[in-house]
Amino acid sequence: QVQLVESGGGLVQAGDSLRLSCAASGRTFSTYGAAWFRQAPGKEREFVAAISRSGGGTTRYADFVNGRFTISRDNAKSTAYLQMNSLKPEDTAVYYCAARAGALVLIGRDDYNYWGQGTQVTVSS
Numbered sequence: 001q002v003q004l005v006e007s008g009g010g011l012v013q014a015g016d017s018l019r020l021s022c023a024a025s026g027r028t029f030s031t032y033g034a035a036w037f038r039q040a041p042g043k044e045r046e047f048v049a050a051i052s053r054s055g056g057g058t059t060r061y062a063d064f065v066n067g068r069f070t071i072s073r074d075n076a077k078s079t080a081y082l083q084m085n086s087l088k089p090e091d092t093a094v095y096y097c098a099a100r101a102g103a104l105v106l107i108g109r110d111d112y113n114y115w116g117q118g119t120q121v122t123v124s125s
Helices: none
Strands: 002-007 010-013 017-027 032-039 046-051 059-061 067-076 079-084 095-101 119-124
Touching: 002 095, 010 032, 017 032, 017 095, 032 067, 032 079, 046 067, 046 079, 059 067
Parallel strands: 010 119
Antiparallel strands: 002 017, 017 079, 032 046, 032 095, 046 059, 067 079, 095 119
8 A cells, every 4th residue: 555645735825836745655656546635624525636647647637726736746756746826715725645546547535545644725815
């Protein structure tokens, strides 16, 4: 199995940028697809972005991303990233990294069986 640790969250103002990192350890990271989810207070955890095992292939994004976020990965560093630009107050949430074995790039919470502990992102207006 793989262990995931997120970092890079913080308090920013609307319009600012943040880059989240997800460091993986354990099994070979390149055999796992990766994704980011988020959970705001009182809401369910929702899909943000996903990327294929190779990183150079398929990516998928939630509609609300609207070109503001970019998911990427560096398998040599066993790390996935989420670059977030033009942040809005409604982006405030705990952001979670997730991983799943296999080639499919999926967007459901139940499709992922490895999760990090989350990193808080707060966007002030």
